Amino acid sequence: MTDVLDELPNCAGVGDVLARIGDKWTVQIVVLLSRRPERFNSIKRQVPGISQQMLTRTLKALERDGLVHRAVRNTTPPQVQYSLSEAGMSLTQTARQLAVWAIEHREFIRDSRASYDNAQ
Template sequence: MGTSLRPAHTDLPEPRRPDPNHADCRGVASILARVGDKWSVFVIMMLSDGPKRFNELKRMINGISQRMLTLTLRGLERDGLVTRTIFPTIPPRVDYELTDLGRGLQEPVKALGEWAIAHQEQIASARTRFDQRNSTYSSDTNPPP
């Protein structure tokens, strides 16, 4: 017998249609803004090997201000990625730790951070070449071709 050329599996699931109000895009964008923020990436990387105290994180993350670390930790806690545990000691001890949801994010974030570290020289060289090529166009109104 020959092979039939008629489609046998035509019962395909309905394709997922985007929300006409773009609510799904806005939701994903707000999540990516949080986890893609440079300080969030550093905090998640630093917490990947266990809980840390605020000042310990501040020492580990070069260049972060106390206010920015506070805001970053608060945002990560709000999104359910970090927990904050207060111990009733004098002075009070506060530990920050990744939640299960945060631990699920640590591998992609760690991979992104490692990629950035491994390629920072290449990116810097590319930026320099781009800036040198385009510096003659900075005063022109026409962009380069």
């Protein structure tokens, strides 16, 4: 039996998918939306360092990829709420694992970078 990862080097089109789901903003937004649907400004407040433009781009890309649903309520002004699609929900465990790994290893990586940079 072959492992699906054995096909990775020859798999056309997988790079752009991995780039999307490996993006730092995507991981944070997917983890956030895995809890409950959120409105734009709520997402912006809860994702440290993301600009309005980058949040807009990331949400549009996630919607285009079918990972996020955008629901517009017919109110004045219109209210927009974002939630994960079924495919987006299937990504949550992996995204959480990436986020946990990053949190657990951030000091090690910061120290390694400093050591490397000082040796150059």
